[in-house]
Amino acid sequence: xxxxxxxxxxxxxxxxxxxxxxxxxxxxxxxxxxxxxxxxxxxxxxxxxxxxxxxxxxxxxxxxxxxxxxxxxxxxxxxxxxxxxxxxxxxxxxxxxxxxxxxxxxxxxxxxxxxxxxxxxxxxxxxxxxxxxxxxxxxxxx
Numbered sequence: 001x002x003x004x005x006x007x008x009x010x011x012x013x014x015x016x017x018x019x020x021x022x023x024x025x026x027x028x029x030x031x032x033x034x035x036x037x038x039x040x041x042x043x044x045x046x047x048x049x050x051x052x053x054x055x056x057x058x059x060x061x062x063x064x065x066x067x068x069x070x071x072x073x074x075x076x077x078x079x080x081x082x083x084x085x086x087x088x089x090x091x092x093x094x095x096x097x098x099x100x101x102x103x104x105x106x107x108x109x110x111x112x113x114x115x116x117x118x119x120x121x122x123x124x125x126x127x128x129x130x131x132x133x134x135x136x137x138x139x140x141x142x
Contacts, residue, residue, distance in 0.1 A: 001053075001098040003067060005085065008092035019092040021057065028053070028119040035114045037107040045104030046137060048073070048130035052120035054103060056095045061112025062088035066104040067097050068137055073130060076102075082137055087114070102132060104139065 008021030037044055048070055056065055065087060068080040085095050094117075097103055105114060120128055 003083065003085075003095065003097045003101065006094040006096060008094070010090070010092050019089075021092055021094050024055070024057075024094045026117070029055070029117045030119055030121045032115055032117045034059070035105055035116060036112065037105065039110050042107040043104055043134065043139065044106075045134045045139075046102045046132040047104075048102035048132065049099055049120070049128055050130065051099050051128045052118055052125065053099050054097045054119075055117040056087065056097070056105075057093075057115045057117075058087040058089050058091075059113045059115055060089055061107065061109035062086065063108060063112055063114050064106040065095050065097075066106065066137075066139060067101045069101055070130075076132070076136075078137065080137065082139065102130070102137075104134075104137075106139070 006021055006024045008019065011018045064084050066082050066084045068082055070076050071080060087093060087095060
């Protein structure tokens with residue numbers, strides 16, 4: 001499976017607004033958490049997952065979500081292509097990153113918040129989590 005965008009929408013009227021992603025299902029979701037990077041360290045990088053799929057939805061501000069397809073878990077190539085998707089609170093979409101990838105989450109504004117839906121139970125998360133140095137893959141200024 002490849003990473004994909006699940007596009008949603010936004011509706012407003014005199015009562016307020018609703019953001020939605022109706023094509024996103026919670027069938028395999030085991031848990032969720034909210035990410036808010038500090039202003040001093042706006043990039044949280046690089047976490048890889050052999051089994052866990054991640055689904056990201058921006059609830060406040062904006063982020064760049066960077067990801068690479070891992071070729072070798074013990075010694076991945078430093079030349080892997082980095083893909084990037086921009087998410088913001090005004091563009092209602094879920095970014096699905098399947099197992100087999102490492103990701104980096106970059107806040108673009110102070111106090112940005114990103115919700116992450118995970119498919120692996122917390123009891124198995126520690127054995128699946130593979131961390132790489134924050135500069136293992138160099139992010140270019142975009």
